[in-house]
Amino acid sequence: MSENTFDNYQFDDEIKRALALLKYEIPTKVQIEVIPKVFENRDLIVKSQTGSGKTASFGIPICQIIESDCINPQALILTPTRELATQVRDNISDIGRFKRIKTVALYGKEPISQQIEEFEQKIHIIVGTPGRLKDHIERGTFILDEIKYLIIDEADEMLNMGFLKDVEAILTKLPIDRRTMVFSATYPKKVENICRQYMTDPINISIASENILTNKIEQQIIEVNEAGKISMLKDITIVENPDSCIIFCKTKGRVDKVFAELEKSNYSCEKIHGSIKQNDRFSVMEGFKIGNFRYLVATDVAARGIDVNNISLVVNFDIPIEKESYVHRIGRTGRAGKTGKAISFKTPSDGENLKAIEKYIDYEIPVRVPPTTQEIVKMKNLFEKKVRGRRNGI
Known part of the structure; x- marks a missing residue:
């Protein structure tokens, strides 16, 4: 053989x-x-x-x-x-x-x-x-x-x-x-x-973690202060304009906060964490799979069982403490032969966690320059057009 x-x-x-x-x-x-x-x-x-x-x-x-x-x-x-x-x-x-x-x-x-x-x-x-x-x-x-x-x-x-x-x-x-x-x-x-x-x-x-992540998934780090994360998230989503995106947070409270901010800005989004009733979690997961909304804000535990092949972007709003969680999170994209992108927000306190992750995956994640005002202005019309199209069922 x-x-x-x-x-x-x-x-x-x-x-x-x-x-x-x-x-x-x-x-x-x-x-x-x-x-x-x-x-x-x-x-x-x-x-x-x-x-x-x-x-x-x-x-x-x-x-x-x-x-x-x-x-x-x-x-x-x-x-x-x-x-x-x-x-x-x-x-x-x-x-x-x-x-x-x-x-x-x-x-x-x-x-x-x-x-x-x-x-x-x-x-x-x-x-x-x-x-x-x-x-x-x-x-x-x-x-x-x-x-x-x-x-x-x-x-x-x-x-x-x-x-x-x-x-x-x-x-x-x-x-x-x-x-x-x-x-x-x-x-x-x-x-x-x-x-x-x-x-x-x-x-x-x-079974050792395979390095296929670096081949199928483009990984990036953006350095940001804690207070600037929400603003950075909005800038990134405008420039990237993903069809389907998961945003990972470290706690249920953080999920609620990020979801509220995105909803206030008219994002097509839902949230999922352990305190949400199981029936509601299940409905959210099914809605995400069939494309009823573009952005899902989630904790690690609640995201177990997500099996969606068309997620184009994963954002680590909070870098996970466990290095295995990083692999699990970004593995939600780049599936079924497709490529994907994973962007992690690094604050000054994330240095040690990030080093442990990079050692674990045997890959130094490149730092990306934040989007410029010019890039955001250039992409905003296209972003808003997609938002309007989703609302109209297009």
Whole structure:
């Protein structure tokens, strides 16, 4: 085999047909490492960035292994947010479509009775958030005896969001002889403790952050004082005039402030953070995907699950403290073969964080000169024309 392709794997014809339809040809690094280990029936701890293809790395082999004639669920996948749960469900449903693998997503703020009705039919894989899954398990909605695989996805974010007790409650109810896989962008102490307590001789797989970011995404730094950030954001958006843009802030309060300023200036925008009701967050995400508005102001946690291919600009209104978060943020652009741009606002206090990020991605991000008054005036008519066009549904 001169080249590692999905054709080299001994998958069922139904799985091969689905992968061909999905244009899955060359496996990613995480898929090359994880897929064989799943078939070896091992517990896995996988450190890998969002966007590396990790959902398919466990979704493909599980769909291969699943017994489609079995009535009870055989795999349980925990995700931190409703948005990610629906994304994972859709991805796995696509992979298992021709094998007739039935996957459901369970999350809060949706009638539990409606979810219970789904289990009157055959269900093979369950994806859900910890709180709602714990609720269903306590109600006895589905039989746990046939669960052979537990996947904890985005484990670091899940525990950061306070789901530790719910996750542990679920773990104690599952069959002991199951296989457990933990996927996480980082490996903090909380995740390590869970792995040590509930896994059996796990294999550690660490996928280095690839430097494709510098090829597909043009990264820039703009130096600015804290008080000048809002003004700089408006100048940048006028000059760049993106079709679709995410603006990342470090706190919910910052998101609210930036959103209010943009809305006051008639920007086509929405906001998303952890204090916004889950139903509203879901509606915002769907609206962003279909292009109902151009600018989304978000925190890191709330942006998990964003899977939009046409985001042309990411603005780090606040440079993140965690270097992995930087990679996750700017990875929202430059997707599906397209190029993108990421602009980060650096204040005098951001020096150490920025150095850590640059060391992590092995790339010195160039400093950009702020837009001149002449550039802003030149682009303002085009910017306002696009704003008017969006309001008129053009």
